[in-house]
Amino acid sequence: MELIVALGVIVFKVALLIAILLLLPLPLTWLERKIAGHMQQRMGPMRVGWHGLLQPVADGIKLLTKEDHIPAEADRFLFKLAPILALAPPFVVFAAIPFGETVSVLGNEITLYISNLNVALLFVFAVIGLEVYGVIFGGWAANSKYAVLGSLRTCAQMISYEIPMGFAVIGVVMLAQSMSLLDIVRAQTDVWNVVYQPIGFFVFFVAGLAEAQRIPFDLAEAEGDLGAGFHTEYSGIRFALFMVSEYVVMVLVSVLTVILFFGGWNGVLIPLPPLLWFLLKVAFFVYLFMWFRFTFPRYRYDQLMAIGWKVLLPLSLANIIISGVVFS
Amino acid sequence: MSRALDKAGRWIGWAFFADLANGLALTFGYMFSRPVTMQYPDKEKWLPYSRYRGHHFLKRDDEGEIKCVACELCARICPCDCIEVVPYEDEKGNRRPAKFEIDTARCLFCGLCEDACPADAIALGQQYEFSSFSSRDLVIGRDDLLAKPGKAMTGGGVVAARLNTERDVLVEASEPRGYNWWRNIRRK
Incomplete structure (x- = not known):
């Protein structure tokens, strides 16, 4: 009986996490367009619903009813597989x-949390x-x-930036003496x-x-020079899956930043419920992402x-050495 | 000394991304400024200047009779030859237009017809929404011209567009000189 209850809870x-993550892009796209509009002295979506609140729903219906087009020369199996491969990892990461x-x-x-892995950080990366x-x-x-150019760029970019990203968290692991995200937050x-x-x-x-x-x-999908980058040829629901994965990754990076560096659900000064503190911090970083997007030009x-x-690589290496010397 | 300080300040600014922070501060400021968007046509509408030359209209005199005496001076002076007037004699013996057609597809809205008119019968109003799917619909006849709102009738206002979802949307008439396009534009 206890086993059934425990299984049911898990x-x-x-299910709740997947539902939230799948629905999250709806408010986020609305927010992004609103922020973009107001930063450019426009209004953003205004017509569908109150202040355009239902605009993402309308966009979703549009994407669902669009023709699902596959180019004639495309590798059909990989073409269908790719959006799922892009969507699954961010969802899996949230398990830890x-x-x-x-x-x-x-x-x-x-x-x-769904599971408290003791190697959660390794799993995430x-x-x-x-x-x-x-x-x-x-x-x-x-x-x-255009799509090949976009994915080539992504490939090189991901490899280059995963290394400093991995090195940057070593200092955090040193401080917490653990790779479990739960222990890292407790140490803060x-x-x-x-x-x-x-x-x-x-x-x-x-x-x-x-x-x-x-x-x-965002060189992988630089609209200005590559059409839409790797998803140039995608339309309809497959394109929507790519967009969902992009927003989930954005939330994921915000969540990781909060957990690793900003104390997770530990609050300061104002006593709020821990979960609310956590969500507020994540919301701030999500806003920061959008703020950056409409302020900075793209790097060459x-x-x-x-x-x-x-x-970044020398900085992260120096960070490891300094933290090693100081905290040992 | 101050030069060295300047240099040091610039270096510190560079090291702490002062330029990026400046950009972020600017966009953040803009985020809380009023948008310049005009929600045309269902929420807001441009109120033209009082001397704006829009759609023509024919005036009536105090007894409700058409003022036009069909002298055809407007047709003569029209630079693009878009007015066609055919006169007739009504039961009182006055010369009146039997046909008064303006081809607004050809009209260039110069207002010369208004200047030429000896009877103060034609004028250019402030209505500017009369686009159409067919150029034939843009030939406006006498009765339609009589029915068009004049400047005095609407107080310079704009009549509701066909796409309107809320009736009688007007820009606040507190700006008698017309809509101020620079109202919310931020200039340094």
């Missing part, structure tokens, strides 16, 4: 991410690394020069990691921007590589 948590300690529902203590396959397959299978009860690890945070955040392929590092490709290898 299934419910997984804690949103809080526990809440009591009907007298039962329910944990706010390993699975995020898989996301690049969706992008590469998508660009390759479409058999279009008094002081957030960003105080001890400002360089680590900087490197992680910039690399995260590149990992989520947001401006100023050689600049992107130079930043990755000549700035």
Whole structure:
């Protein structure tokens, strides 16, 4: 009986998480368009619903009813596989991410995470690394020069930026003496990691921007020079899957930044529920991503590589040495 | 000394991304400024200047009779030859237009017909929404011209467009000189 209850709780948590993550792009696209509009002294969507709140729903219906077009020369199997490969890893990563300690529902203590892996950080980076396959397959299978160029860029960009990103969190692991995300957050009860690890945070955040392929590092889908990059040939629901994965990765990078460097659900000064603190911090970083997008121009490709290898990599290595000397 | 300080300040600014922070501050400021968008045509509508030359209209005198005496001066002066007037004699013995057609597809809205008219019968109003799917619909006859709102009748206002979902949407008439396009534009 207890086993069934425990299983039921896990299934419910997984279903809830998937539902939230799948629906998350709806408010986020609305928010992004609103922020874009107001930063450019426009209004953004205004016509569908109150202040355009139903606009994402209308867009979703449009994408669902559009023709699902596959180019004649495309590799049909890979073409169909790619959006799923791009979508699955960010969802899988969320299995290892804690949103809080526990809440009591009907007298039962329910944990706010699906699993507390003791190698959660390794798992997260390993699975995020898989996301690049969706992008590469998508660009390759479409058999279009823009798509191939976009996926080539993504490939090089992901490899260049995953290294400093991985190095940047080593300082955090040193501080917490653990790779479990739960222990990392618990270690930050008094002081957030960003105080001890400002360089680590900087490197992680910039690399995260590149990992989520947001401006100023969105070379994979640079609208100006590549059409739409790796998803140039995608339409309808498959395109929507790519968009969903992009937004989920954006939220994922924000969540990771909050957990690793900004104390997770530990609040300061104002006593709020821990989950609310967590969500507020994540919302701030999501806003920061959008703010960056409508402020900065895109980096050139050689600049992107130079930043990755000549700035971020030495910085992250120096960070490891300094934290090793100071905290040992 | 101050030069060295300047240099040091610039270097510190560069190291801490002062230029990027400036850009972020600028966009953040713009985010809380008023948008310049005009929600045409269902929420807001441009109120033209009082001297704006829009759609023609024919005036009536105090007894409700058409003022036009069909002298055809407007047709003569029209630079693009878009007015056609055919006179007739009504029961009182006055010369009136039996046919008064303006081809607004050809009209260039110069207002010369208004200047030439000896009877103060034709004028250019402030209605500017009369696009159509067929150029034949743009030939406006006498009765339609009489029915068009004049400047005095609407107080310079704009009549509702065909696409309107909310009736009688007007820009606030507190700006008698017309819509101020620069109202919300930020200039340094």
